[in-house]
Amino acid sequence: MKLNVIKQRRLWWTISGLAILAGLVAMAISWQQIGTPLRPGLDFAGGTRLQLTRDCSVPDNCSEPIDLAVVRQVLAEQGLESSSLQVIGEDRQTLAVRTINLETEVRSQLQSSLENALGQFDPNSIQIDSVGPVIGQQLFASGLLALVVSFAGIIVYLSLRFEFDYAVFAIIALFHDVLITAGVFAALGLVLGVEIDSLFIVALLTIVGFSVNDTVVIYDRVRESIKLQPSEHIDKLVDDSVNQTLARSINTSLTTTLPLLAILLFGGQTLKYFALALIIGFVSGAYSSIFVASTMLAFWRERTGRAYATQADAEPLPGTVEDTP
Amino acid sequence: MARQRLLLAVIFALAIAAVLVIVQIPTRLGLDLRGGSQLTLQVQTTDKVREITPEALDAVKRVVEGRVNGLGVSEALVQELGSDQLLVQLPDINDPEQAERVLGGTAQLEFRAQRPGTEQQIVVENQVLQGHLQELAALQQTQSRGLPDSDAVSELEQLQAAIATSEAAIADLFEPPQLTGEALTNAQAGLPPSGSIWQVEIQFDREGGERFADLTRSIAGTGRGLGIFLDNRLISSPTVDVQYAETGIAGGGAVISGNFDAASAQDLAIQLRGGALPVPVEIVENRTVGPTLGRDSIQSSLYAGIGGLVLVLIFMAVYYRLPGILADLSLVIYALLTWAAFNLLGVTLTLPGIAGFILSIGMAVDANVLIFERTREELRSGKTLYRSVEAGFYRAFSSILDSNVTTLIACGALFWLGAGLVRGFALTLAIGVAISMFTALTCSRTFLLFSLSLPQFRKPELFCPGLKQAPKY
Numbered sequence: 001m002k003l004n005v006i007k008q009r010r011l012w013w014t015i016s017g018l019a020i021l022a023g024l025v026a027m028a029i030s031w032q033q034i035g036t037p038l039r040p041g042l043d044f045a046g047g048t049r050l051q052l053t054r055d056c057s058v059p060d061n062c063s064e065p066i067d068l069a070v071v072r073q074v075l076a077e078q079g080l081e082s083s084s085l086q087v088i089g090e091d092r093q094t095l096a097v098r099t100i101n102l103e104t105e106v107r108s109q110l111q112s113s114l115e116n117a118l119g120q121f122d123p124n125s126i127q128i129d130s131v132g133p134v135i136g137q138q139l140f141a142s143g144l145l146a147l148v149v150s151f152a153g154i155i156v157y158l159s160l161r162f163e164f165d166y167a168v169f170a171i172i173a174l175f176h177d178v179l180i181t182a183g184v185f186a187a188l189g190l191v192l193g194v195e196i197d198s199l200f201i202v203a204l205l206t207i208v209g210f211s212v213n214d215t216v217v218i219y220d221r222v223r224e225s226i227k228l229q230p231s232e233h234i235d236k237l238v239d240d241s242v243n244q245t246l247a248r249s250i251n252t253s254l255t256t257t258l259p260l261l262a263i264l265l266f267g268g269q270t271l272k273y274f275a276l277a278l279i280i281g282f283v284s285g286a287y288s289s290i291f292v293a294s295t296m297l298a299f300w301r302e303r304t305g306r307a308y309a310t311q312a313d314a315e316p317l318p319g320t321v322e323d324t325p
Numbered sequence: 326m327a328r329q330r331l332l333l334a335v336i337f338a339l340a341i342a343a344v345l346v347i348v349q350i351p352t353r354l355g356l357d358l359r360g361g362s363q364l365t366l367q368v369q370t371t372d373k374v375r376e377i378t379p380e381a382l383d384a385v386k387r388v389v390e391g392r393v394n395g396l397g398v399s400e401a402l403v404q405e406l407g408s409d410q411l412l413v414q415l416p417d418i419n420d421p422e423q424a425e426r427v428l429g430g431t432a433q434l435e436f437r438a439q440r441p442g443t444e445q446q447i448v449v450e451n452q453v454l455q456g457h458l459q460e461l462a463a464l465q466q467t468q469s470r471g472l473p474d475s476d477a478v479s480e481l482e483q484l485q486a487a488i489a490t491s492e493a494a495i496a497d498l499f500e501p502p503q504l505t506g507e508a509l510t511n512a513q514a515g516l517p518p519s520g521s522i523w524q525v526e527i528q529f530d531r532e533g534g535e536r537f538a539d540l541t542r543s544i545a546g547t548g549r550g551l552g553i554f555l556d557n558r559l560i561s562s563p564t565v566d567v568q569y570a571e572t573g574i575a576g577g578g579a580v581i582s583g584n585f586d587a588a589s590a591q592d593l594a595i596q597l598r599g600g601a602l603p604v605p606v607e608i609v610e611n612r613t614v615g616p617t618l619g620r621d622s623i624q625s626s627l628y629a630g631i632g633g634l635v636l637v638l639i640f641m642a643v644y645y646r647l648p649g650i651l652a653d654l655s656l657v658i659y660a661l662l663t664w665a666a667f668n669l670l671g672v673t674l675t676l677p678g679i680a681g682f683i684l685s686i687g688m689a690v691d692a693n694v695l696i697f698e699r700t701r702e703e704l705r706s707g708k709t710l711y712r713s714v715e716a717g718f719y720r721a722f723s724s725i726l727d728s729n730v731t732t733l734i735a736c737g738a739l740f741w742l743g744a745g746l747v748r749g750f751a752l753t754l755a756i757g758v759a760i761s762m763f764t765a766l767t768c769s770r771t772f773l774l775f776s777l778s779l780p781q782f783r784k785p786e787l788f789c790p791g792l793k794q795a796p797k798y
Contacts, residue, residue: 104425124617132609142742150738154731202750209735213728220724248698256687259633267629268622270676
């Protein structure tokens with residue numbers, strides 16, 4: 001198999017552009033409907049999430065699934081009608097309630113009224129997540145800051161190891177991956193009500209770290225090829241480099257995605273969407289390294305008259321338009 | 326090949342050492358896996374305390390630590406978070422609401438006079454309390470090794486109850502409070518100008534100074550103590566010298582001297598300052614996970630991780646043949662070394678941490694894939710087997726280095742700027758990346774070069790199936 005990445009670069013760019021555009025549209029719709037581009041979870045919006053499981057060692061406690069109508073009534077009595085409810089687990093014995101941020105007393109009262117209505121809960125399997133609005137904003141701000149700092153760190157490192165234009169296109173590829181992942185989650189938020197939490201920020205940062213790997217490996221090969229064949233046109237060098245590293249790109253994406261698939265399918269509830277975000281990001285990262293970062297680099301070098309390394313050395317004037325052979 | 330044999334011996338010694346470490350030192354599990362509560366407390370400013378200084382935060386931290394000790398949880402942790410927050414971790418807690426009630430209140434510092442006729446009782450009660458506290462310390466010591474069983478938990482609860490009873494009995498030996506911490510303006514540990522024994526100087530506001538004089542006059546020279554209570558717990562009970570029987574300690578200031586060294590004097594001063602700060606603490610974050618819920622998520626994540634790892638191992642062996650199998654061996658060593666490193670460095674393993682570990686396996690494979698792809702290329706270009714393997718490692722190195730450094734940059738950003746769970750993920754991923762560089766460049770290489778020294782493995786088709794021309798070795 002030989003990919004002709006340069007020749008069809010407009011096609012690759014269009015695909016990427018459309019995917020990003022779709023994501024941006026999803027974010028815009030989400031902005032209109034809920035006021036944020038992605039549906040913020042407890043970590044960012046603040047609130048209280050209670051997860052309670054009935055104690056099935058108590059006789060007759062678990063004979064029926066949890067009745068949401070009963071739960072709604074209890075919540076209404078406490079003035080918490082706007083809370084979201086979910087019954088989870090195969091036996092429908094676990095209740096998850098998401099409310100506004102509750103004080104300790106209010107929360108324990110809610111817990112005991114639920115216990116009265118539904119039967120005894122198992123204290124060993126309780127889960128409480130309560131996050132104040134200020135903390136949520138802090139988590140979000142520190143996450144965004146981490147993202148910006150790692151972008152800056154990667155630009156500096158790549159500029160030192162390669163050249164500045166390599167670094168710029170690597171960062172464009174990173175934005176591509178982050179935007180696509182965020183876009184998919186914006187859509188999931190609209191369709192399935194999937195929320196993003198601090199693990200989502202972690203996922204984005206990991207995507208940044210991993211997908212730049214793919215780009216670096218291809219760049220590394222491009223740099224090597226330029227050194228070995230300085231009189232060859234950049235388009236051909238990039239094409240060859242991508243193809244020479246293609247098996248590696250595919251295999252690595254496969255080996256990192258396999259464990260993630262395992263987590264997505266068999267891991268706990270907490271890590272499910274984390275794994276999904278990583279899978280989307282890694283696949284998009286592999287794509288952007290092969291089809292976006294490298295083709296853009298070639299395009300840029302061509303436009304700035306550096307299509308040939310030897311010629312560029314002799315005539316280092318930027319902005320000279322190269323007469324394409 | 327002597328060098329290869331030596332390296333081989335070193336690698337297997339490391340692997341055995343790793344197994345020993347894993348067996349000997351238990352893995353520290355995060356609260357999301359073992360169950361427990363993690364609370365973030367926000368220290369709030371008031372009209373009186375307009376700014377939370379580092380000293381004030383430190384003082385509040387001491388108050389909170391005192392309360393956490395009162396809860397009797399083993400391996401509890403109180404950390405400063407930013408400039409005005411405290412992070413409290415309470416493993417194995419079975420009553421999160423009690424913890425929240427106890428931790429969320431404003432500190433109560435009280436000065437109380439000892440009741441007449443209780444001089445003997447206080448000695449006895451104090452001995453009882455000290456006995457309980459020692460037992461508690463011993464119990465917490467043994468419990469910090471591994472998960473406690475239900476017997477130990479009930480023993481702990483009984484001890485806590487006994488301590489609470491003792492403390493209440495001691496508090497009963499004192500009059501109701503006549504002076505509270507709000508009147509205290511400062512408390513400072515220091516050395517007197519001439520002397521080597523540490524003391525604690527305290528300072529009251531004007532009205533507080535007058536009350537303090539009254540209070541000290543009533544007990545001066547009687548041998549009964551001045552009870553200083555923080556959150557209803559006696560932290561110091563100095564006696565007042567007979568020379569103050571006429572006027573009490575006037576002037577608004579006093580010196581508590583006794584058997585202090587630098588540490589214990591600082592300790593008391595910080596406790597006094599913390600109690601004197603009338604700052605409320607609010608619980609702004611609470612994450613509680615029940616112990617069985619945590620166990621379930623460990624199990625499913627472990628299964629997923631092992632499942633993912635096995636798939637990767639199979640893929641490598643099928644696709645890359647002999648090098649793939651050798652890479653699998655170094656991947657297993659990678660997993661052992663990384664796990665041992667977690668235990669040695671005391672990394673607290675959280676759920677995202679496990680995810681970071683599993684991901685780093687993917688990363689560790691990447692280096693091997695890069696090398697083997699390169700080796701195949703060199704073979705196809707007609708080089709000898711030995712040269713191809715060498716060139717594979719040599720040529721792939723810069724890619725491996727660059728790609729790992731960029732991942733480490735992202736880890737660094739996560740670690741410095743993230744909090745809690747996020748940091749755990751960054752740390753485990755970074756350790757994994759660092760160790761994977763070692764196993765890919767050293768273990769895989771040594772295994773490959775060693776296998777090349779054995780004639781039965783010196784076949785190019787074991788490295789690159791379908792190779793057109795048969796290169797000579």
